[in-house]
Amino acid sequence: MTTSMTRLDGQLLLPGDDGYDQARTIWNAMVDHRPRMIVRAASVADVVTAVRIAREADLAIGVRCGGHSGVGHAVPDGGLMIDMTPMGGVRVDPVRRRARVAGGALLGAVDEAAQVHGLATTAGNVSHTGVGGLTLGGGMGWLARQYGLACDNVESYQVVTAGGEVVRASREEHPDLYWGLRGGGGNFGIVTEFEFRLHRTGTRALSVEYDFPLEQAFAAMRAWRDLNEQAPRRATFTASLGRSGPATLGFVWVGDPAEGRAYLPALGALGRPAQTRVREVSYVQLQTREDSVQGHAYRRYSKGHYLRALPDAAIEAFLLRGSPTGHGEHLPGVGLQAYGGAIDDVPDSDAAFGHRGTLVEWGAGTRWTDPAEDDVRIAAARHTAAALAPFASGVYVNAVGDEGAAGVRRAYPADKLAKLTALKDAYDPDNVFHLNANIRPSR
Ligand code: FAD
Numbered sequence: 001m002t003t004s005m006t007r008l009d010g011q012l013l014l015p016g017d018d019g020y021d022q023a024r025t026i027w028n029a030m031v032d033h034r035p036r037m038i039v040r041a042a043s044v045a046d047v048v049t050a051v052r053i054a055r056e057a058d059l060a061i062g063v064r065c066g067g068h069s070g071v072g073h074a075v076p077d078g079g080l081m082i083d084m085t086p087m088g089g090v091r092v093d094p095v096r097r098r099a100r101v102a103g104g105a106l107l108g109a110v111d112e113a114a115q116v117h118g119l120a121t122t123a124g125n126v127s128h129t130g131v132g133g134l135t136l137g138g139g140m141g142w143l144a145r146q147y148g149l150a151c152d153n154v155e156s157y158q159v160v161t162a163g164g165e166v167v168r169a170s171r172e173e174h175p176d177l178y179w180g181l182r183g184g185g186g187n188f189g190i191v192t193e194f195e196f197r198l199h200r201t202g203t204r205a206l207s208v209e210y211d212f213p214l215e216q217a218f219a220a221m222r223a224w225r226d227l228n229e230q231a232p233r234r235a236t237f238t239a240s241l242g243r244s245g246p247a248t249l250g251f252v253w254v255g256d257p258a259e260g261r262a263y264l265p266a267l268g269a270l271g272r273p274a275q276t277r278v279r280e281v282s283y284v285q286l287q288t289r290e291d292s293v294q295g296h297a298y299r300r301y302s303k304g305h306y307l308r309a310l311p312d313a314a315i316e317a318f319l320l321r322g323s324p325t326g327h328g329e330h331l332p333g334v335g336l337q338a339y340g341g342a343i344d345d346v347p348d349s350d351a352a353f354g355h356r357g358t359l360v361e362w363g364a365g366t367r368w369t370d371p372a373e374d375d376v377r378i379a380a381a382r383h384t385a386a387a388l389a390p391f392a393s394g395v396y397v398n399a400v401g402d403e404g405a406a407g408v409r410r411a412y413p414a415d416k417l418a419k420l421t422a423l424k425d426a427y428d429p430d431n432v433f434h435l436n437a438n439i440r441p442s443r
Helices: 020-024 044-057 107-115 131-137 175-181 214-229 257-262 264-270 283-288 312-320 341-345 371-391 405-411 414-427
Strands: 011-013 037-040 061-064 080-083 090-093 098-102 154-160 166-169 190-197 204-212 235-241 247-254 275-282 299-307 333-338 360-368
Touching: 020 037, 020 080, 037 044, 044 061, 044 080, 044 154, 044 190, 090 107, 098 107, 107 131, 107 283, 131 190, 154 175, 166 175, 175 414, 204 214, 204 257, 204 264, 204 283, 214 235, 214 247, 214 264, 214 312, 235 312, 247 257, 247 283, 257 264, 275 283, 299 371, 312 371, 360 371
Parallel strands: 037 080, 061 080
Antiparallel strands: 011 037, 090 098, 098 190, 154 166, 154 190, 204 247, 204 275, 235 247, 235 333, 299 360, 333 360
């Protein structure tokens, strides 16, 4: 399309245009930002053009892939939104076991294209999450204990920099940028293509969930914690507590379900569950099973912590959620997902990602529809997070929400933050890309 300013392969949307409201609507219905313009980028040239237009007009840039940023970084109020979703293609080379993934692709597109060949790479647990935001922050998923985080599986990136240059970052080219893109978020440029390594994962998985009433859950969770220390890499231990239901403990197994079943007797150590659910699923089913519960159009608030240990007091705080009884109308759902395995095989200095050595990630999430509940929901989630805070070692950068600079300091240890700041000085000294967990330039 031609605008008064330039030619685009994609589309320029202004307030009032058909498609404008759809393009600015993201996962969290609390976000109601109105960009001055939206470039629906269909090519690398469009991304370069959009960056140039925004810089010339001094408009804040928001980059949208899956639209899952809970605080709505992707949609700049009064700024220029670069909607990457028209660039959603995935090309798999099954012989070299590589996937070239365009910068606006969703996780589901990668899983589907790779699974045709019995291949996969680490991706998150909800298929409508964007490859862009997830991978740039690290990228945790059911394959991470076998193959590392999503970012650990990226061979190279094609990037549009703040200066409008198109560069490739890999171990050989721009290795400093390659380091920063593996965990440093959207601070250093707009990724137009990720080149992922794929693995022969097969297409099968096993999901194991044992329910315990709250009174028995303390003992069961202590046993769960002890088992997790020795768990095979194919198993990712999980724990969750819904709004008023029982505590659910178990694991997800990616690989031959029979091998996963062979591990089940170990769970006898947990005690007697009230209910058990052991399900063989395809890998694609596993990767989409949370899509509806994590669907769009709800108001949302979430908090996260990383924990390097799970002492008994942390288990108690997890189960009680900051309430004396563990019950309460507005308490958020909470969950734990185990890290470790191949995530910790990668030397800490290898990438910007800040928290190798994490034992488990804790997350709290709450959803509602009535704006009148905003304050009470948010307060309850913050209160629950505060109860876990004494046990936390930091936070996943992709779980940083409304904490601003304090959240960024929790996401990276001081030495990494200093290195990231130097990289920001080199690649984006004017902080063009600041709508993210922002690494501020030093000047
Ligand atoms: P967007 O809002 O589109 O983008 C977020 C930010 O990423 C943008 O503001 C921008 O700074 C940057 N960005 C996105 N694309 C690009 C690009 N191409 N180039 C440069 N910068 C870009 N995380 C996990 O690790 N594992 C999970 O299993 C997981 N599950 C989740 C499930 C749900 C329902 C939600 C809401 C989040 C989940 N997350 C998970 C967290 C997720 O990684 C972050 O929310 C992430 O930012 C989402 O990326 P996105 O592309 O969908 O979001």
